[in-house]
Amino acid sequence: MTSTDHIGQSHRRENALRHLAGRGRFVTDLALPRMVHAAFVRSPMAKGKIVELDVSAAAEAPGVVRVFTAETLNPICAPWTGTLDHFAGMKSAPQNMLAEGQVLWAGHPVAMILAHSRAEAEDACELVLLDIEDEEAVVDGDAALVEGTPLVSEGIDSNLCFRTVLETPGLDEAFANAAHVVEDSFTFGRHTAVTLEPRAVVADFDPSTGQLTVHHGTQTPYQFQDVYAHQFGLPDNKVRVIAPDVGGSFGMKLHVYNEEMAVVAASLKLGRPVRFVADRLESFVSDVxxxxxxxxxxxxxxxxxxxxxxxxxxxxxxxxxxxxxxxxxxxxxxxxxxxxxxxxxxxxxxxxxxxxxxxxxxxxxxxxxxxxxxxxxxxxxxxxxxxxxxxxxxxxxxxxxxxxxxxxxxxxxxxxxxxxxxxxxxxxxxxxxxxxxxxxxxxxxxxxxxxxxxxxxxxxxxxxxxAFYGVGGARVSAQDGAIVRLTPSGEVHCAISVTEQGQGTETIIAQVVADQLGVTPDQVKVTTGDTDTTPSGGATWACRGAGIGGETALRAGRRLQAQILAIAGAVLQAEPATLALAGGTVVDKATGKERITLAEIGRIATYRPDTLPEGCDNSLTAVQHFAPTxxxxxxxxxxxxxxxxxxxxxxxxxxxxxxxxxxxxxxxxxxxxxxxxxxxxxxxxxxxxxxxxxxxxxxxxxxxxxxxxxxxxxxxxxxxxxxxxxxxxxxxxxxxxxxxxxxxxxxxxxxxxxxxxxxxxxxxxxxxxxxxxxxxxxxxxxx
Amino acid sequence: MKADITLTVNGEAVRETVEPRTSLADLLRDNLRLTGTHLGCEMGACGACLVMLDGVAVHACLVLAVQADGQKVETIEGLNDSGLIKDLQETFHDRNALQCGFCTNGMLMSAYALLAGNSDPSRDEIRDALSGNYCRCTGYEAIVDAISAAADHRLNKAKGAQ
Structure with missing residues (x-):
C-alpha cells in the first residue's frame, strides 16, 4: 500500500524561503581564500588573424597575478569538437580556450588576466596590445553557402555544418493531388537566454591533494565533472562540481564555454581559486x-x-x-x-x-x-x-x-x-x-x-x-540516480542527481519520496547539485526532472520502504508483506494500526543492530538508478x-x-x-x-x-x-x-x-x- | 586615493575605506558580504540590486559608495530581520512568486516601496511598479498576485483594527 497523499498537492517550496530572506547561495556570492578574479581580452572584430599580442604591460599592472594567452594556457587542455555521430556528416572546427591565431566572432576570448579584483583585471585588459588583421566576416547564412564566400573558420572545408532531409514516399503525389496549397517564408530572430544571474564559475584546485572543486552555475554538474576530468586529464573522482543556487539556466548553462574551461585551467596552473562572472556585455557576446x-x-x-x-x-x-x-x-x-x-x-x-x-x-x-x-x-x-x-x-x-x-x-x-x-x-x-x-x-x-x-x-x-545524445557518442547521461536513507531519528534524506534552478525539483522529489515512506514532504530533506554527495545522472535538460528524476526517487523510495519493512518485520516478528508505512510509522496493513515508529526503526538499526535477528540486514540506505525504457x-x-x-x-x-x-x-x-x-x-x-x-x-x-x-x-x-x-x-x-x-x-x-x-x-x-x-x-x- | 565613508547599513554603523569608483552594490556585496543584493546588469535596467537608501528604493549599482556616505541603507537582509516585509515574503511563498530567486530581492524592494505609498494598488499599478524589475523565470503573474494579496491582507488588517 502506497500513500498518495502528497503527489498531486500544491506544496510550497522550502528552498524559496532562503531567497525571500536574501540568503540565496549563488556562485556569484562565493569568495574563497586566496581567490583571484579573471577578466578576458576579447576580439573586437568578427573575424581576423592575430598579428600581435603583447601582454607584458598588463602583466606589470597593479593587482595583476598572471596573464595567460593561448600559447601559455591552451596546452594543458585537450581541444574539443562539437560533432556527434548520429548527425551523419556534420562537421565543426576544434576549439580551445583562448583564440589561436584566428578570431572567429566579436567577443572571442584572446587573453585572460587574473588579478586581486575584477576591476584591476579589467584595468589590465586595457594595457594588452592586440593587433588583429581584419578579414571579411561571414555574417549571413544564405551568403555563407554561396560559392566563393570565405570560410568562417579554419578546420572546415565549407560553411555548411550539416544537412539532412526527411521524406515520406508519398510527398510529391500529395502535393500533386492537393485541392489547396498554402505557403509562406518565415524568419525567426536570434535571441538569447539573458539569465538574470550571468554565467559564473569559481574553480579551486588544491595541488596538495590533486583535488579540483568547481563551483559552477550550471544545470548539469555531472556533465561538467566529466568534461573537466577528460579535457584536463584528471581522474573524475578528483573532480567535484558543485552547482548551488543557479540564477536561471534554461539550457544556456549546460554548454562548454571557453571562459569556464580557462578558469579551471588557470586554477590548475596557479593552485588557487579563480573566479569568473560574466558581466552583461560579456553574456551577450559569449552565452549561446x-x-x-x-x-x-x-x-x-x-x-x-x-x-x-x-x-x-x-x-x-x-x-x-x-x-x-x-x-x-x-x-x-x-x-x-x-x-x-x-x-x-x-x-x-x-x-x-x-x-x-x-x-x-x-x-x-x-x-x-x-x-x-x-x-x-x-x-x-x-x-x-x-x-x-x-x-x-x-x-x-x-x-x-x-x-x-x-x-x-x-x-x-x-x-x-x-x-x-x-x-x-x-x-x-x-x-x-x-x-x-x-x-x-x-x-x-x-x-x-x-x-x-x-x-x-x-x-x-x-x-x-x-537517443538524444548518447547514441551519437556524447558523454551526456540519460539516466539518473537517487540515494534515500532513513536517519537514526527516523527522518528521511534523499540525494538525487536531478538539479534545481527554481523550478521546484527538490520539492517534487520530497513529495514523491514522502509518499513511498509514509512521511510528509517536510520530513524529507533533498540534496542536489553536488557531484561528491549525489549519484551521477543527467540532471536537468530537455524536461526530465519530474518524469525521470521523479521516477528515480519513487523507485529509490520503494526500495527503502522494503528495507524498512523487512527490519520492522524482524523486530515485530511479522511478515513484511502485512506491514505498511504511514504517518511516520510502520502500520499493520490490514487495520492501519500503528506497530512501531520510523524513529524506533532508525534507533534499533543504528544503535542496537545487535538486537536484530541474525542475518537481518540493518541497511537504512537505498540506492536506485533509473533510465527510461x-x-x-x-x-x-x-x-x-x-x-x-x-x-x-x-x-x-x-x-x-x-x-x-x-x-x-x-x-x-x-x-x-x-x-x-x-x-x-x-x-x-x-x-x-x-x-x-x-x-x-x-x-x-x-x-x-x-x-x-x-x-x-x-x-x-x-x-x-x-x-x-x-x-x-x-x-x-x-x-x-x-x-x-x-x-x-x-x-x-x-x-x-x-x-x-x-x-x-x-x-x-x-x-x-x-x-x-x-x-x-x-x-x-x-x- | 581611497575615501573614508561612514554609513548605517541595516541599523549598524559601518566605516569603510573605498575607491571612488566602488559602487554601493560592490560595497554591500564584497566588503560587507551582504550578498542578498544581486547584480544583473550593472546599468540600472534589471532591478536585482535595489536597496532602500534613506527610505527610497535605488539601484545600488548606480550609486557610488561614496555617495552613500552618511546615509541609511536597508538591504534585503535588513528588511528580512526587521519583519517589515514578512507579509510579502509569505504571499510570495504561498503564490510561488519566485523561481531561481535572483530577482527576488528587487521584487520585494519594489513591492515594499509601492505599498508604502499606495495601500490599494490595482494589478496595472503593480505591473507598472515592477516596470524596472526583470524576471526571467515566473512570467510575472505570480509576483503581481503575491503583491496584490499582501496589499489585501494589509487593508483587511487595517479595517479590522478600526
Whole structure:
C-alpha cells in the first residue's frame, strides 16, 4: 500500500524561503581564500588573424597575478569538437580556450588576466596590445553557402555544418493531388537566454591533494565533472562540481564555454581559486544564442481541409563553431521533426541546412526547436483555414490526431504513446470563451479596434532517453540516480542527481519520496547539485526532472520502504508483506494500526543492530538508478491561445490575455506546474515581440546591453490562464512527463496567429519575429 | 586615493575605506558580504540590486559608495530581520512568486516601496511598479498576485483594527 497523499498537492517550496530572506547561495556570492578574479581580452572584430599580442604591460599592472594567452594556457587542455555521430556528416572546427591565431566572432576570448579584483583585471585588459588583421566576416547564412564566400573558420572545408532531409514516399503525389496549397517564408530572430544571474564559475584546485572543486552555475554538474576530468586529464573522482543556487539556466548553462574551461585551467596552473562572472556585455557576446532560422514551408490540403502533407526547408545559422558536447544541430533537427506533429498529416518532407557564420554560437535553449516548428505549422494551418473559409477551431478539429487513435507515429517518425489534442482543444474553447471573443472582435472592428485571436496546438518532447545524445557518442547521461536513507531519528534524506534552478525539483522529489515512506514532504530533506554527495545522472535538460528524476526517487523510495519493512518485520516478528508505512510509522496493513515508529526503526538499526535477528540486514540506505525504457521520449501535448490588440497607427501590440491547456501526464505539484507554464509562455512571448540579437554587416552585435536588448517586463505581459488534461505515461510507475518547455513551445506561435488575425481586415500579414512595431507597420504598408 | 565613508547599513554603523569608483552594490556585496543584493546588469535596467537608501528604493549599482556616505541603507537582509516585509515574503511563498530567486530581492524592494505609498494598488499599478524589475523565470503573474494579496491582507488588517 502506497500513500498518495502528497503527489498531486500544491506544496510550497522550502528552498524559496532562503531567497525571500536574501540568503540565496549563488556562485556569484562565493569568495574563497586566496581567490583571484579573471577578466578576458576579447576580439573586437568578427573575424581576423592575430598579428600581435603583447601582454607584458598588463602583466606589470597593479593587482595583476598572471596573464595567460593561448600559447601559455591552451596546452594543458585537450581541444574539443562539437560533432556527434548520429548527425551523419556534420562537421565543426576544434576549439580551445583562448583564440589561436584566428578570431572567429566579436567577443572571442584572446587573453585572460587574473588579478586581486575584477576591476584591476579589467584595468589590465586595457594595457594588452592586440593587433588583429581584419578579414571579411561571414555574417549571413544564405551568403555563407554561396560559392566563393570565405570560410568562417579554419578546420572546415565549407560553411555548411550539416544537412539532412526527411521524406515520406508519398510527398510529391500529395502535393500533386492537393485541392489547396498554402505557403509562406518565415524568419525567426536570434535571441538569447539573458539569465538574470550571468554565467559564473569559481574553480579551486588544491595541488596538495590533486583535488579540483568547481563551483559552477550550471544545470548539469555531472556533465561538467566529466568534461573537466577528460579535457584536463584528471581522474573524475578528483573532480567535484558543485552547482548551488543557479540564477536561471534554461539550457544556456549546460554548454562548454571557453571562459569556464580557462578558469579551471588557470586554477590548475596557479593552485588557487579563480573566479569568473560574466558581466552583461560579456553574456551577450559569449552565452549561446538561440533560434535564428529562415524557413520556407508549404502545406497541402484536400477540398475538405484535411492536411495531406507539409514540405519544409529550414536554414539555421549557428555561429562560428558547433557547441560541445550537444552540438548546435539538435535545434534544427527538432525543428524539422516536430513540424505538423499534432496532426494526422500522412506525408512530409523536411530539409535542414545548418550553417556557420562569424557570430556567437547558437545552441540549445528552452524548448529546443519547438517554437519554430509550432509557429510554422500553426501559421500554415491558419492560412489554410482562411483559404477554405473555416474557423481556426474547426480546421484543427478536422486534423488533430484523434484522442483514441494512439499509439500514433508522426510523418516524421515520432512515436506518440497517448496524447489528448481534442480534449485540450475543447477545454481551451471553453475556458477562453472563444465564441464570445469572436463576437466581441467583430463588434470592435466596426469601431476601428483591431483585436486578434490566435491558437496553436503543440507537442512537446520530454523524458528523453539516450537517443538524444548518447547514441551519437556524447558523454551526456540519460539516466539518473537517487540515494534515500532513513536517519537514526527516523527522518528521511534523499540525494538525487536531478538539479534545481527554481523550478521546484527538490520539492517534487520530497513529495514523491514522502509518499513511498509514509512521511510528509517536510520530513524529507533533498540534496542536489553536488557531484561528491549525489549519484551521477543527467540532471536537468530537455524536461526530465519530474518524469525521470521523479521516477528515480519513487523507485529509490520503494526500495527503502522494503528495507524498512523487512527490519520492522524482524523486530515485530511479522511478515513484511502485512506491514505498511504511514504517518511516520510502520502500520499493520490490514487495520492501519500503528506497530512501531520510523524513529524506533532508525534507533534499533543504528544503535542496537545487535538486537536484530541474525542475518537481518540493518541497511537504512537505498540506492536506485533509473533510465527510461519503452518509448524513446514521452511526448506531451497542449494548446495555447493568445488575445491581442494591434494599434494599426503605431504598430504596437498589446497582449490582452493568454490561455494554455496542457497535458503533462500525472501532475506532482499543480502550483509548480502552472508556474513553469507561465514562465515558459513569457519566455516564448519575449522573442515573439521584443528579443533579438541585432548584428551589423561587419558581424558586430549592436544591442548587447539590457538597455538595448528588450526583454519581456511585467507591464507588457498578460495574465495567463491554465487548465489541464492528465494522461499519465504507462512507461513509468509515476506516470509524470515534463512540462518545462510547454509554455515556450507554442506561445510565440499563438501570438503570431493572433497578430495576423488582427491584421486580416487590412490584408496584411507578418511572418517574422520579433513582431516589432516597425515590422507590423511595414506589413501594413505604412512604412 | 581611497575615501573614508561612514554609513548605517541595516541599523549598524559601518566605516569603510573605498575607491571612488566602488559602487554601493560592490560595497554591500564584497566588503560587507551582504550578498542578498544581486547584480544583473550593472546599468540600472534589471532591478536585482535595489536597496532602500534613506527610505527610497535605488539601484545600488548606480550609486557610488561614496555617495552613500552618511546615509541609511536597508538591504534585503535588513528588511528580512526587521519583519517589515514578512507579509510579502509569505504571499510570495504561498503564490510561488519566485523561481531561481535572483530577482527576488528587487521584487520585494519594489513591492515594499509601492505599498508604502499606495495601500490599494490595482494589478496595472503593480505591473507598472515592477516596470524596472526583470524576471526571467515566473512570467510575472505570480509576483503581481503575491503583491496584490499582501496589499489585501494589509487593508483587511487595517479595517479590522478600526
Amino acid at each position: 544564442h538561440a533560434r535564428d532560422h529562415r524557413v520556407s514551408a508549404r502545406m497541402a490540403m484536400d477540398a475538405q481541409g484535411t492536411i495531406l502533407a507539409m514540405d519544409v526547408d529550414d536554414m539555421t545559422q549557428i555561429g562560428a563553431i558547433s557547441t560541445y558536447p550537444r552540438t548546435s544541430v539538435a535545434e534544427g533537427n527538432q525543428v524539422i521533426r516536430l513540424m505538423g506533429a499534432p496532426y494526422t498529416m500522412p506525408d512530409y518532407r523536411g530539409r535542414l541546412s545548418v550553417v556557420f557564420q562569424n557570430k556567437v554560437q547558437t545552441s540549445q535553449y528552452r524548448a529546443v526547436g519547438h517554437p519554430i516548428a509550432c509557429a510554422v505549422t500553426e501559421a500554415l494551418v491558419d492560412r489554410a483555414a482562411e483559404q477554405l473559409d473555416l474557423d481556426p477551431i474547426e480546421i484543427r478539429q478536422r486534423n488533430l490526431v484523434a484522442d483514441d487513435a494512439y499509439p500514433h507515429v508522426s510523418a516524421t517518425g515520432y512515436q506518440f504513446e497517448k496524447l489528448s489534442h481534442h480534449a485540450a482543444l475543447a477545454k481551451l474553447r471553453e475556458i477562453m470563451g472563444y465564441d464570445a471573443l469572436r463576437a466581441e472582435q467583430a463588434e470592435l472592428r466596426k469601431q476601428g479596434i483591431y483585436r486578434g485571436i490566435g491558437i496553436a496546438s503543440f507537442v512537446e518532447i520530454t523524458n528523453p532517453g539516450a 519503452g518509448y524513446p521520449f514521452d511526448f506531451t501535448n497542449g494548446i495555447q491561445a493568445s488575445h491581442v490588440e494591434v494599434d494599426i497607427e503605431t504598430g504596437v501590440t498589446r497582449l490582452l490575455k493568454h490561455w494554455v491547456v496542457e497535458d503533462c501526464g500525472r501532475i506532482i505539484n499543480p502550483l509548480l506546474v502552472d508556474e513553469q507554464i507561465r514562465g515558459g509562455v513569457v519566455q516564448g512571448l519575449g522573442p515573439a515581440f521584443f528579443e533579438e540579437c541585432m548584428y551589423d554587416d561587419m558581424g558586430q552585435m549592436t544591442n548587447a546591453s539590457l538597455a538595448d536588448y528588450l526583454v519581456p517586463m511585467a507591464g507588457e505581459m498578460p495574465d495567463i490562464e491554465i487548465a489541464h488534461i492528465e494522461t499519465p505515461t504507462l512507461d513509468t510507475i509515476l506516470g509524470a512527463k515534463g512540462v518545462g518547455e510547454a509554455g515556450t513551445a507554442a506561445a510565440g506561435a499563438a501570438a503570431m496567429n493572433a497578430v495576423n488575425d488582427a491584421l486580416r481586415p487590412m490584408g496584411a500579414r507578418i511572418s517574422q519575429t520579433p513582431m516589432t512595431p516597425l515590422r507590423i507597420l511595414t506589413a501594413l504598408g505604412h512604412v
